[in-house]
Amino acid sequence: MIPGRDTLKTKRELKVGARSYAIYSLKAAEEKIGDVARLPYSLKVLLENLLRFEDSRSxxxxxxxxxxxxxxxxxxxxExxxxxxxxLMQDFTGVPAVVDLAAMRDAMKSLGHDPEKINPLAPVDLVIDHSVMVDYFRTPDAFRRNVEREYERNRERYQFLKWGQGAxxxxxxVPPGTGICHQVNLEYLAQTVWTAEREGETYAYPDTLVGTDSHxxxxxxxxxxxxGVGGIEAEAAMLGQPISMLIPEVIGFRLVGKLPEGSTATDLVLTVTEMLRKKGVVGKFVEFFGPGLDHLALEDxxxxxxxxxxxxxxxxxxxIDEETLRYLRATGRSEERVALVExxxxxxxLWRDSSGPEPVYTxxxxxDLSTVTASLAxxxxxxxxxxLQKAPQSFAQALDKExxxxxxxxxxxPVRGEDFDLGHGDVVIAAITSCxxxxxxxxxxxxxxxxRNARKRGLAVKPWVKTSLAPGSQVVTDYLAKSGLQDDLxxxxxxxxxYGCTTxxxxxxxxxxPISEAVNENNLAVCSVLSGNRNFEGRVSPDVRANYLASPPLVVAYAIAGSLNIDLTNDPVGKDDQGEDVYLKDIWPSNQEIAEAVRESVNAEMFAKRYADVFKGDELWRGVDAGDGQTYNWPPSTYVAKPPYFEGMTLEPAPVQPIENARILALFxxxxxxxxxxxxxSIKEDSPAGKYLKDHQTPVSEFNSYGSRRGNHEVMMRGTFANIRIKNLMLDGVEGGYTRHVPSGEQMAIYDAAMKYKAAGTPLVVIAGKEYGTGSSRDWAAKGTILLGVRAVIAESFERIHRSNLIGMGVLPLEFTKGQNWKALGLKGDEEITVHGxxxxxxxxxxxxxxxxxxGQATEIEVRVRIDTADELDYFRHGGILQYVIRKLAAA
Structure with missing residues (x-):
């Protein structure tokens, strides 16, 4: 935290009890630039940030x-x-970021400069939470066995991360087996108001962050x-570079009323998600306000x-309001911190006051919270x-049309070796998972x-359902154990x-x-029900086509029912010991029961105890041999490899190469x-990545996942555009990562075609429709794109983070204009594209x-360059943000 020049003279003193803090006063700024009291709260946070770093330059x-x-x-x-x-980082996206930092140290050394100039300037926390897999389930020792298997698979990665922690x-x-990064952040790392020491003063300012996970x-x-930002942007933030952004539009979401009996926070968020998607808020801030906030717990x-x-x-x-203070106290934050926040x-x-005027929004x-009803997505x-009552119709429609x-x-x-059969719509995964x-x-x-209520009625989970519980922190285990509810689960x-982001x-x-065989040999469309936030096709399991998000209690209910074809609002969920029908309403707990159980089972001491030694780890972590040294020695590994981004790099950037006669790698x-x-x-044996691993003597049983191998560019570039459900519309009716190599007319894996084009010196472009790059930030979506030789992506529109990440890797994002798209232009994928200037x-x-x-015919079109800011233009001209940072630090 480096204060700037303070031209507007807004620095003030804030006394809280016996302590004094230096702050940059929004009230003082108001005197100089006009009334900003009715700005949205989120924009006030951005404004304070600019006051603190005002330097008459950036x-x-x-x-x-x-x-x-x-x-x-x-x-x-x-701008x-x-x-x-x-x-904040999680390990899937954090490993490649640390790999890049290590490679940047090597690049700095090769340029004749001090490698230790490459060092985070802002605090960085990496939580290892994305590597545990549900290999073992439905047994008391499932947790221990999954963690042991996690270390077997990921030891090379963990050695590297532990080296980074020391270097x-x-x-x-935060070591494995501790929690999900977002929950650890919410319960421990976040302070709401941050403090830092500089030149004998303690500065107080809003807690702000970017993370390498969109959530x-x-x-x-x-x-x-x-x-969330890409790992590329996060690395720049670590290294002291600002994040360039336009002052955003802010959509105010007014909440009134309170949730009715039987509705959960999950039902609420699915309703909010549907409403805001229809509204259209991409690239915008959303800020929640209104009297309904008085009835929402901070956890909601x-x-x-x-x-x-x-x-x-x-x-x-x-x-910030009274509920913020309650949560800080309830999760073990110090009274001194709570007093400072208030x-x-x-x-x-920045304090929400129901009696004051509401902010002005775009x-x-x-x-009305009282209208929220039980839902899935x-x-x-x-x-x-x-x-909920329409779930069977939803699946039936997907069965027919999707x-x-x-x-x-x-x-x-029939299922081999079992006394049950399997059909379309059966739930084969029921997972309480995700932050x-x-x-x-x-x-x-x-x-x-x-x-508990289901157990009392003698209900059981259907035998074809894979059940799992993956909490976001160890505190969840504590309160489930204290309440006795873990026994029932x-x-x-x-x-x-x-403890991690699993399903x-x-x-x-x-x-x-036998379940997998029955599904794949008979082309069954089976389902998962998970309490997560993502259900994109091909994401949860390669065997499962239909994936539904639901609240944790509904996950349990569907595990008992065993099928999406059952209407849980009218049909029985099962039969009790007496053969009587049991309905969901018979076992659903009341709001009062839930509130009483929470009050009796959750306390601040649990949080204080669990987070007292959060960075220490268990015996497995303490036993990892990390080595030392300020640069990494890059031992042979299929998990961590030195990336090629800085090969041949010079202190001055070369001119941007033209994009002439580029071939189309894919039409989306x-x-x-x-x-x-x-x-x-998972990595398929016959995929380019699978072949690479086999060539490097890795048995199929040790392939692990793409996510765990994000530190190896050779694996990741082979898996780019290789999703089993992706549809390259250059090909007719083909799913998966395939394309047509135009000169030969041959259908092949996208990676193989890209390497043929690269060998011939042919630049590539990708053509797409609306909302290209939605979803998680995933820096490998941009890194893999550039490594395949793609110079530009031309789409109707881009998702914010992915557009930024493409620029950060030196890929040019372009948008069709005047309502054009590739279909209207009649593109088939065998055309050549030249981008001028x-x-x-x-x-x-x-x-x-x-x-x-x-x-041989040609047409000229107009495209919009989606490089939005001058800083982004600098990154593009340098070949990427990392090259830009290295050159800037080398020149310092």
């Missing part, structure tokens, strides 16, 4: 004055340089402004904030909310109470399998062999997600592109 007084202009218009075209207080300053690692937004429920607010990527917003922000928020106008929408998008299995609803097949819901005691306790097969990211583990439709682009899930681009300009068709 931040000017004109930038600050633009907030006053925003208040008049509700929007702004002003600002934003510096978050800290960076880099300002870098901490970093969860902590906005605790009034901590943060969102965090649940809503978590799913900002699903409703498309940069973040979903909740202001005093700072009230002094700075636009608003409203929800699926079968493949979080915004596709389905009322999967082409019309008329087969009643098809059932969204496992951070919320009310829905976790509700799941336990429903399990265990009895139904929801044994603890790990939601594709770490659901394999289905039992709308809503291509980063899950489609970036390698994720790539060496002289300016932010948001239009450029010309020539399309030469296979018959």
């Amino acid at each position: 931040v000017t007084t004109d930038d600050i004055a633009a907030f006053g202009d925003w208040l008049k218009k509700g929007r702004s075209d002003r 600002i340089a934003y510096r978050p207080a800290r960076v 880099f300053d300002n870098f901490r690692v 970093t937004t969860m902590v906005n429920g605790l009034s901590v402004l943060g969102w 607010q965090a649940t809503i904030a978590n799913m900002a990527p699903e409703y498309g917003a940069t973040c979903g922000f909740f202001p 005093a700072y928020a009230k002094e700075q106008g 636009d608003t929408l409203e929800l 699926g079968p493949k998008r979080p915004q596709d909310r389905v009322l 999967y082409g299995l019309a008329g087969q609803k009643d098809k059932r097949v 969204t819901n496992t951070s919320n005691p009310s829905v976790m306790i509700a799941a336990g109470l429903l399990a 265990d009895a139904l097969g929801f044994n603890l399998v790990g 939601c990211i594709g770490n659901s583990g394999p289905l039992p062999g 439709g709308d809503s291509i997600t980063t899950d489609h682009i970036s390698p994720a899930g 790539v060496d002289s681009l300016e932010p948001r300009q239009t450029a010309k592109a020539t399309i030469r068709f296979a018959d």
